[in-house]
Amino acid sequence: MAIIYFDNNATTQVSPGVLEAMMPFFHDLYGNPSSAHSFGGQVAEKVTDAREKVAHLLGARPEEIIFTSGGTESDNAAIRSALADRPEKRHLVTSRVEHPAVRSLFRSLSKEGYRITEIPVNAKGELDMAAYQESLTPDTAVVSLMWANNETGVIFPVEKAAELAHEKGIPFHTDAVQAAGKIPVDLKNGAIDMLSLSGHKLHGPKGIGVLYVRRGTRFRPFIIGGHQEKNRRAGTENTPAIIGLGKACDLAARSIGEENTKVKRLRDRLEQGILSMVPHTRVNGGDVPRLPNTSNISFDFVEGEAILLHLDEYGICASTGSACSSGSLEPSHVLLAMGIPPSSAQGSIRFSLSVYNTEEEVDAVVGRLPGIIEKLRVMSPLYRAGKRGMPSHAA
Amino acid sequence: MAIIYFDNNATTQVSPGVLEAMMPFFHDLYGNPSSAHSFGGQVAEKVTDAREKVAHLLGARPEEIIFTSGGTESDNAAIRSALADRPEKRHLVTSRVEHPAVRSLFRSLSKEGYRITEIPVNAKGELDMAAYQESLTPDTAVVSLMWANNETGVIFPVEKAAELAHEKGIPFHTDAVQAAGKIPVDLKNGAIDMLSLSGHKLHGPKGIGVLYVRRGTRFRPFIIGGHQEKNRRAGTENTPAIIGLGKACDLAARSIGEENTKVKRLRDRLEQGILSMVPHTRVNGGDVPRLPNTSNISFDFVEGEAILLHLDEYGICASTGSACSSGSLEPSHVLLAMGIPPSSAQGSIRFSLSVYNTEEEVDAVVGRLPGIIEKLRVMSPLYRAGKRGMPSHAA
Numbered sequence: 001m002a003i004i005y006f007d008n009n010a011t012t013q014v015s016p017g018v019l020e021a022m023m024p025f026f027h028d029l030y031g032n033p034s035s036a037h038s039f040g041g042q043v044a045e046k047v048t049d050a051r052e053k054v055a056h057l058l059g060a061r062p063e064e065i066i067f068t069s070g071g072t073e074s075d076n077a078a079i080r081s082a083l084a085d086r087p088e089k090r091h092l093v094t095s096r097v098e099h100p101a102v103r104s105l106f107r108s109l110s111k112e113g114y115r116i117t118e119i120p121v122n123a124k125g126e127l128d129m130a131a132y133q134e135s136l137t138p139d140t141a142v143v144s145l146m147w148a149n150n151e152t153g154v155i156f157p158v159e160k161a162a163e164l165a166h167e168k169g170i171p172f173h174t175d176a177v178q179a180a181g182k183i184p185v186d187l188k189n190g191a192i193d194m195l196s197l198s199g200h201k202l203h204g205p206k207g208i209g210v211l212y213v214r215r216g217t218r219f220r221p222f223i224i225g226g227h228q229e230k231n232r233r234a235g236t237e238n239t240p241a242i243i244g245l246g247k248a249c250d251l252a253a254r255s256i257g258e259e260n261t262k263v264k265r266l267r268d269r270l271e272q273g274i275l276s277m278v279p280h281t282r283v284n285g286g287d288v289p290r291l292p293n294t295s296n297i298s299f300d301f302v303e304g305e306a307i308l309l310h311l312d313e314y315g316i317c318a319s320t321g322s323a324c325s326s327g328s329l330e331p332s333h334v335l336l337a338m339g340i341p342p343s344s345a346q347g348s349i350r351f352s353l354s355v356y357n358t359e360e361e362v363d364a365v366v367g368r369l370p371g372i373i374e375k376l377r378v379m380s381p382l383y384r385a386g387k388r389g390m391p392s393h394a395a
Numbered sequence: 396m397a398i399i400y401f402d403n404n405a406t407t408q409v410s411p412g413v414l415e416a417m418m419p420f421f422h423d424l425y426g427n428p429s430s431a432h433s434f435g436g437q438v439a440e441k442v443t444d445a446r447e448k449v450a451h452l453l454g455a456r457p458e459e460i461i462f463t464s465g466g467t468e469s470d471n472a473a474i475r476s477a478l479a480d481r482p483e484k485r486h487l488v489t490s491r492v493e494h495p496a497v498r499s500l501f502r503s504l505s506k507e508g509y510r511i512t513e514i515p516v517n518a519k520g521e522l523d524m525a526a527y528q529e530s531l532t533p534d535t536a537v538v539s540l541m542w543a544n545n546e547t548g549v550i551f552p553v554e555k556a557a558e559l560a561h562e563k564g565i566p567f568h569t570d571a572v573q574a575a576g577k578i579p580v581d582l583k584n585g586a587i588d589m590l591s592l593s594g595h596k597l598h599g600p601k602g603i604g605v606l607y608v609r610r611g612t613r614f615r616p617f618i619i620g621g622h623q624e625k626n627r628r629a630g631t632e633n634t635p636a637i638i639g640l641g642k643a644c645d646l647a648a649r650s651i652g653e654e655n656t657k658v659k660r661l662r663d664r665l666e667q668g669i670l671s672m673v674p675h676t677r678v679n680g681g682d683v684p685r686l687p688n689t690s691n692i693s694f695d696f697v698e699g700e701a702i703l704l705h706l707d708e709y710g711i712c713a714s715t716g717s718a719c720s721s722g723s724l725e726p727s728h729v730l731l732a733m734g735i736p737p738s739s740a741q742g743s744i745r746f747s748l749s750v751y752n753t754e755e756e757v758d759a760v761v762g763r764l765p766g767i768i769e770k771l772r773v774m775s776p777l778y779r780a781g782k783r784g785m786p787s788h789a790a
Contacts, residue, residue: 003434005434007426007427007430007432007435010426010427010429010430010435010631011425011426011427011430011631012425013421013422013423013425014421014422014425015422016422019421019422022421026408026409026414026417026600027408027409027410027411027414028408030406030407030408030409031400031402031405031406031712032402032405032406034405035402035405035406035712035714036700036703036707036714036715037402037703037706037707037711037712037713037714038707039398039400039707039710039712040402040405040712068464069463069464069465069468069602069630069633070464070630070631070633071630071631072618072620072621072629072630072631073464073618073630075620076618076619076620076629099620100620100621100622100629101619101620101621101629101630102620104619104620104621104629105619105620108619198631200631205421205635206631206632206633206634206635206636207464207602207603207633207635207636208602223467223468223471224471224496224499224500224503225467225470225471225494225495225496225497225499225500226467226495226496226499227495234467234471234495234496234499235464235465235466235467235468235496236405236406236465236466236467236593236595236601237601238464238465238601238602239601240600240601240602241601241602305431308431308432311432312431312432312433312434315434316432317426317430317432317434317435318432319430319431319432320431
């Protein structure tokens with residue numbers, strides 16, 4: 001069965017060009033780039049080249065790029081560094097809709113005695129900027145706000161938020177794992193101090209990420225050991241993955257226009273198709289700036305997990321939220337923070353597209369969904385009551 | 396020019412079988428194993444299979460295996476977990492000859508207020524077991540001792556050391572990055588609580604490692620975020636690397652006999668050749684149990700870096716010590732701890748072999764070395780003085 005992969009916010013396929021770039025570094029050019037011999041040295045040159053490509057995508061300098069094992073490590077490293085640098089500060093600011101990589105870390109820190117402010121969002125998913133401004137205090141050690149939400153795609157004004165933090169001398173970190181490669185990111189003239197990026201979200205390999213640390217920002221290493229990455233991240237360099245990530249960033253820099261034309265057109269076609277074919281549906285975060293590839297749709301009167309199971313039978317891959325929280329039966333904390341009732345939140349599906357998707361795939365999904373939803377709804381007592389004339393909150 | 400790669404303790408080539416096992420998971424089976432759909436689920440099954448293979452190599456249970464980004468992360472995670480679990484304990488025990496992944500972390504912890512005991516070794520590289528026993532106190536939070544030394548190959552009696560720690564209720568971690576796959580490791584009935592393993596040291600990929608945590612040992616996660624690895628290590632699973640590591644462990648379990656016959660024979664041939672052809676040389680750690688693939692040889696009156704440069708011209712890859720400390724001009728802390736004078740320590744070369752090396756390669760190195768050493772020695776005033784009858788400490 002052909003797979004229709006609409007789960008690109010969970011992970012993406014490695015581009016053929018990326019895989020080709022990586023291949024020589026497993027079995028042939030396998031030297032350790034930190035070795036003294038030229039067999040290792042030639043790999044070090046390729047790492048330098050990859051670092052430049054990553055920097056270029058972000059509008060950063062190569063020396064501001066630290067290679068890590070992924071987005072989660074980057075988030076942990078950024079936040080722990082800020083805390084280690086100013087141990088006397090005991091207050092942290094984040095939002096209510098962060099990815100588990102930030103959210104769980106902050107919750108763990110709250111058990112260590114840190115005071116956490118989670119800034120709310122409104123029904124559209126927009127950050128409450130007034131609450132944010134008020135949250136910044138002389139005791140605030142660091143702010144961490146995501147650039148784009150992994151579940152809804154809603155984009156936060158992180159550049160503005162970083163400026164406000166800077167006015168008060170507070171370091172600013174952003175998890176840009178979903179933003180990088182999908183929307184323009186340019187760190188050159190901004191106030192963002194630290195940024196996380198993940199390889200496998202932009203058609204690069206898994207197991208590789210980046211922590212951007214602005215020149216002049218003090219950094220305390222998270223993983224301590226050898227002198228790799230200029231003493232900022234110990235451990236033998238993951239050279240095939242670094243070189244693959246360099247290529248992926250290079251390709252992303254070239255295709256970012258396509259994200260905002262081709263991918264957006266596909267996403268919009270999907271949404272229009274679903275909304276016109278299936279009653280009692282709405283797009284969460286659909287009214288505000290969001291990623292061009294992401295669509296989060298609530299289907300009233302049904303369970304998201306049940307929809308996924310039926311889609312799966314047709315080889316259609318989507319998700320109810322973050323893969324990092326799948327298995328949990330809790331409704332999405334992102335949708336709840338937007339004020340969506342738990343019953344609707346539990347009937348929400350995230351479709352996340354990529355440049356590798358096609359119009360035929362979109363049409364196939366739009367073709368399958370009405371039957372699936374109707375089949376599930378006829379089993380729902382609430383829906384049957386609604387059909388007999390009861391008003392639904394979604395009407 | 397054909398490369399003669401005698402630097403396998405720095406990193407190894409990915410075996411063809413390992414690369415073959417990994418390949419489908421980049422571009423075809425790229426699903427996120429934590430996803431709800433079966434496209435991701437089929438990858439989760441392969442991760443389970445890899446976990447069983449890793450566990451088998453170590454004589455462990457699959458649920459005791461946590462996948463990490465490499466040996467350094469595993470070391471950091473193990474030690475940080477022990478400290479977080481018993482924050483009131485402020486004393487740490489290690490050796491003077493650890494890899495930077497443990498040594499630098501402990502030195503960083505000493506700045507945070509921890510008291511560190513670094514157990515000495517004797518001239519043969521053996522751990523001072525009397526000093527070790529005395530070092531264990533009610534205030535000791537954790538012991539970390541390497542299984543086999545990365546520079547000399549000398550094997551520590553970690554199983555015995557773990558028992559002694561256990562008698563006092565102290566958790567025991569071992570960095571087995573160089574031991575795993577080269578000598579038998581069986582954790583089933585021992586007292587070792589935590590063990591670090593690295594993929595790229597045993598013909599697996601870079602960027603993947605393992606932290607073994609014995610069932611019943613309390614563990615506090617180092618990287619916090621999503622629920623991967625049963626909430627013990629957050630971040631999207633690096634599936635191609637995990638599957639590659641599973642295959643590498645499977646192959647290592649089968650070839651471990653070969654390590655101790657074929658590879659040992661090659662290493663011994665190399666040593667005998669060098670010692671018989673080049674005067675004023677000796678094998679560091681050669682008189683005690685050590686890894687079958689490692690040879691650390693001191694060449695008096697010359698600089699190791701100069702030897703490496705000349706070997707490099709012939710495509711011969713070796714090292715002066717850990718790649719994780721290359722670039723440093725300090726003599727090896729391992730050799731200094733063995734009481735080797737700094738001048739001799741700086742003239743030492745580590746040759747580390749693998750099952751992929753051949754007798755012809757050994758003979759080529761033995762053929763090249765005497766000329767290189769003689770050429771360097773004639774430039775050395777000390778050597779020329781020695782030739783005129785002055786006794787050298789190495790005579």
